[in-house]
Amino acid sequence: MSDDIIRLSASELGERLAAHEISAVEATQASLDRIAAVDGGVNAFLHVATDAALTAARDIDRRRGSGEKLGPLAGVPIAVKDVLVTTDMPTTAGSRILEGWVPPYDATSVRLVREAGLIPIGKTNMDEFAMGSSTEHSAYGPTHNPWALDRIPGGSGGGSAAAVAAFEAPIALGSDTGGSIRQPAHVTGTVGVKPTYGAVSRYGAIAMASSLDQIGPVSRTVLDSALLHDIIGKHDHHDSTSLRDRWPSMAEAVRTADVSGMRIGVIRQLDGEGFQQGVLDRFHESLALLEKAGAEIVEVNTPNFEYAISAYYLIMPAEASSNLAKFDSVRFGLRVTPEGGGTVEDVMAATREAGFGAEVKRRIILGTYALSAGYYDAYYGSAQKVRTLVQRDFNAAFAQVDVVASPTAPTTAFKLGEKSDDPMAMYLNDIATIPANLAGVPGISLPAGLAAEDGLPVGIQFVAPARADERLYTVGGALEKLLEAEWGGRLLDQAPDLTQLIAAQEGAR
């Protein structure tokens, strides 16, 4: 029974809960049991809120029992990326500098999922302050890919993606600054959406790069992401950049998905050199299926994408260097006093030296450099201009097509440790996802199949114009249906048995 519950999608579970076939306590307990069984091997969770989750679940059961009309995901467990502050769970953003910190407030997205009756079951692992593409930069050890435990689950939101792929939770919250929701989805055979910048409040999301960060859903099905998107996509007066738009239902877009007549642009610059063959094969097969279903496939040209990574690796570290200045040992978090004492300046510098990991320091130093006197115009200023050029490329593309498509990332999951000594190689992982963050436009990654050469998941990314998030769900929902018909089920059904993988790994030790 428990095993059946954990394999249900969030929407399926929501229906069973609404029909009183499963209780929220049972659903929550099933997730908690699964975490207890497999998270030792996956390390997707930094904190599991057993008591708080069961208390919240009992409350939902009581309300449902008293006849209260609840939302479609009420009683469904949800995993929360540790970048979002939570009152009842510690929040560390994967950093030693925040170890044990329990915030006095909830992130708006967390408040909204609580209000919708979802049950936060724990906080998921991530690269420290969301800086990375592999979760290897977490201060609390890497997360392992449930498809192959010696491989990365993507990053920075590898914990949320792995939790969902490992059936530890049906759905999760993530954050995406340069691909941190979409790239983990790509390497774990799951779905992840970065909404339009401003569609979801950033209040309570520990900032890496304020003008790039966006909160979004992580799930196993397109419909689940849509349902969560509908819950968290609301205006918030605590976030000045929050949009006031009245959004159409994303779930409705999935349910009525039809791509006939839809024009899909294939980004020439992200279709060839530097991409693994298995990734390209699955990408083209997906396009062929969409074409057969009535979509029109067109090639689009985005010449300035070539500069996107460079611009990103100036803007992101610059903003991050300022955003992370607050971690100074005065009001919260770690304090390290140098031997023999020292001034407050010495204490701050010693704390930041001890509390931040290598990648965080690297980016703070890079960002501080990019903003410092004499370099601002050449680096930060130029990067902001490239941002304009990338937006213009998208505008030109969207004048021709409804959405653009590309592989989500160049390769399938690489091995843990493989790229950790080469920052530039690691940064290239984000080549396909970064342009959407620079332009503020929405993007989705969904499973496109397995690469022939390594049997690992491959994702396909669609990007829509700003404020046209529903198009992602139309094309994503339609493609998912076509692919599942081909596969005879979900891609995750083809994943190896995790308990066997863990047992094998333990046996190998």
Place this chain on the structure above:
Amino acid sequence: MSGISAEQVAHIANLARIDLSPEEIATLTAELDQIVDSVAKVTEVATPDVPATSHPIPLENVFRDDVVGETLTVEQALAGAPDHDGSRFRVSAILGEEQ
């Protein structure tokens, strides 16, 4: 090569208040040089006629009314503090002895 020196990295680390070890400064000097060399590519297309974009979705005049909202209690404010005296945050002396 953009020619970033170890002294420069040490200076930046001081601005960023990180007490880097000499080994870290050495490593970062090499890495930073490589990264900066690579990202300097942005200057190729950032011509004067291109305006800068600081916000991906342009908005303006986002204000809030001047109305008092909920505040934290002192206990909440101090709960996460490494050191406090019951009402205020405590920090080491700001100036060193020679100052």
Place this chain on the structure above:
Amino acid sequence: MARAELMDFDKALELFEPVMGFEVHVELNTKTKMFSDAPNVFGSEPNTNITPTCLGLPGSLPVVNAQAVRYSISLGLALGCEIAPSSRFARKNYFYPDTPKNYQISQFDEPIAFEGSVDVELSDGSIVSVPIERAHMEEDAGKLTHVGGSTGRIQGAEYSLVDYNRAGVPLVEIVTKPIYGAEHSSPELAKAYVSTIRDIVVSLGISDAKMERGNLRCDANVSLRPRAAAGEPVAPLGTRTETKNVNSLRSVERAVRYEIQRQAAILAKGGSITQETRHWHEDTGETSAGRPKSDADDYRYFPEPDLLPVVPSAELIEELRSALPEPPAARRRRLKAEWGFTDLEFQDINNAGLLTEITETVAAGATPAAARKWWTGEIARIANTSDADAASLVSPADVAALANLVDAGTLTDRLARQVLEGVIAGEGTPQEVVDARGLAVVSDDGALIAAIDEALLGQPDVLAKIRDGKVQAAGAVIGAVMKAMKGQADAARVRELVLERAQQV
């Protein structure tokens, strides 16, 4: 700290031309802070007026206070500035424990107001136009208390305590262009300028403007350049020092005078001025060296990504412009006429920077003459002996209440001075001091008559003289009666009664 050598002021002016510049920070009296809905209130228990945003907690975000923007535009207009069609916020990055995020949200290359001027009146009645470079919006920092070492000083402290109640209070920083040509009047102009800014923000109603509370803070830049002999080219500007947080009108004047004298002494000896911030010490009347300017001042400004541009509509600007109070010069002309003061009387008030206090005292119900008498008389005397600004000692409402107690005959002038002392000592309102100290005039004729009769009968020779019409002899009796009444009687009434009773006892 070694005592700096000073050059005689007149001698300094002979050799050098002083150039000044001012940065005045005005705390706005909005109900909430600049970027958070925490209360903007002075004097609360530490760390109670705070939200996650005021503490810079991870995940918190700023949202701009609309009223602070309106106030800033009004102030910009009152300073004769252009209002920027679009302005934006920037982050000023530096580490300091009173700055919760370790960056201050300020405005950098796009301030809300720029290019204005303020007319300032000097004691000789001349008007100096002070050029304004810009006025921009920013947030205040928290408050540090240094513990250990010499009291309250940062030097030698063992540790410091931080209260973030003030963190995020809205500020407008008004920056002047360099001010040339003030010459001997430089110190006076400095004081008059700050006083004028204070009058402006008070008449706009946008700040409490209490300098002693830090609602209005002045940083004074001073540099000297050698005078060029006839036919020589004008010397370039000298190196400037920035004297920080000069927190009274009196101190602004003294600090500028001090810096002119100090710098002149150094330059005359062939020394050079270090570009640095200096701290004003109210007690010694000196400035001391602070941090030298260095590349640690690399603030790495960049546009604040969490906030959007401020684009005020033409309608809003015109609405605020039409609601502006009259300019200070016009206001002075009007008040002088309304109050019926002589030129000299009015100059005194203006030079003492008491225009605002007297206006408010009159508004609180005192006559202009009484308001002037108290502020320029007893209060100014106490301020002078205690090295404080008159305005910091007592509120206009209390002065009006005091004047009214005298008018009503409840207090004599002498009693009223005692009451004033009590009010300044913090014993409460004038009425409360009267009640607590039992200082009211004895207006019960019965009690007075009994005392008078006793005094008259006790001095039969005096009584005889009075009866003989030698009324000046009454003085001895009046003195005795006043003594018996412990001074709490109206001397004029006692005199009347003495003359009356002398014919009756």
